Amino acid sequence: MDKTISGKTIQVNEEGYLTNFSEWDKDIALAISQEEHIEELGPKHWKIIEYLQDQFKQEIPLSIRKIGKSGVVDIEEFYALFPQGPLKKATKIAGIPKPASCI
Numbered sequence: 001m002d003k004t005i006s007g008k009t010i011q012v013n014e015e016g017y018l019t020n021f022s023e024w025d026k027d028i029a030l031a032i033s034q035e036e037h038i039e040e041l042g043p044k045h046w047k048i049i050e051y052l053q054d055q056f057k058q059e060i061p062l063s064i065r066k067i068g069k070s071g072v073v074d075i076e077e078f079y080a081l082f083p084q085g086p087l088k089k090a091t092k093i094a095g096i097p098k099p100a101s102c103i
Contacts, residue, residue, distance in 0.1 A: 001013070005028050015098060021056070021095050021096060029093050032093045036093065045093075047072055048078070053095070064087050085102075087099055087102055
């Protein structure tokens with residue numbers, strides 16, 4: 001389905017995840033973060049987003065436990081940066097599909 005975000009029409013699935021990663025950019029990430037009630041993306045947010053995108057490009061499955069062991073951020077901080085479903089929110093903002101480990 002089409003959705004207009006930040007003045008751009010993009011393809012999303014029924015849960016709002018981008019279906020075409022090539023449509024992602026930082027403006028879209030900022031708009032999605034607002035929708036997800038994350039008011040500002042700081043340097044740590046962007047580090048996590050870059051890590052998630054890199055893992056996606058390498059086709060490496062994602063999990064919260066793996067992110068906690070990544071050296072990018074510990075699990076407690078991950079929850080603080082992306083409250084109420086950190087992996088779901090972070091992957092949506094990063095423009096990648098919802099991980100299989102998320103219900």
